[in-house]
Amino acid sequence: MTKLSRLFAFAALCVVAQWAQADWKYYEAKGYGFSMLVPEGTLMKEKELGGGWGQLWGDHDGVKLYGLAKLGAKESDADIEKYAVKVIGIPAAQWKKVDSGSGKRGFERYRAFEAVRGGKLYFGGYGVGKRGNYLLYLETTVADYDAHKADYNKWYESIRLD
Numbered sequence: 001m002t003k004l005s006r007l008f009a010f011a012a013l014c015v016v017a018q019w020a021q022a023d024w025k026y027y028e029a030k031g032y033g034f035s036m037l038v039p040e041g042t043l044m045k046e047k048e049l050g051g052g053w054g055q056l057w058g059d060h061d062g063v064k065l066y067g068l069a070k071l072g073a074k075e076s077d078a079d080i081e082k083y084a085v086k087v088i089g090i091p092a093a094q095w096k097k098v099d100s101g102s103g104k105r106g107f108e109r110y111r112a113f114e115a116v117r118g119g120k121l122y123f124g125g126y127g128v129g130k131r132g133n134y135l136l137y138l139e140t141t142v143a144d145y146d147a148h149k150a151d152y153n154k155w156y157e158s159i160r161l162d
Contacts, residue, residue: 090116105159123137125137
């Protein structure tokens with residue numbers, strides 16, 4: 001698979017209620033410095049967000065997935081979290097921490113969260129690796145998350161930084 005086709009395969013990032021039935025592929029976004037399991041068939045789009053952040057995003061059967069990276073100088077957890085709050089739109093005080101640590105899956109340090117607003121649930125994490133700063137998360141419904149939590153956790157556990 002060529003690098004370009006892998007970038008387009010990254011489109012498979014968005015996962016939903018049908019994750020358990022989806023064909024999973026391991027995808028490497030080498031330009032952004034991360035990889036993860038993804039379902040086939042989702043078209044991802046790339047966009048510059050300003051402030052050095054780039055974003056890959058897509059929608060698969062109603063679940064949205066976002067992979068944001070700011071390569072280069074490593075920022076503090078507080079600065080990355082402040083940016084995540086701006087992007088997601090939910091104050092960090094309303095987030096539930098579900099995981100944190102260091103030296104795992106290529107992260108020098110990381111934090112994972114769940115946040116709910118209305119019927120939408122946001123699940124993912126942020127942190128730093130040797131190439132820079134990362135924010136990777138999904139947006140789905142509370143009902144779908146509850147019904148397919150094992151699949152969402154499978155996605156989360158597959159994330160790697162190079």
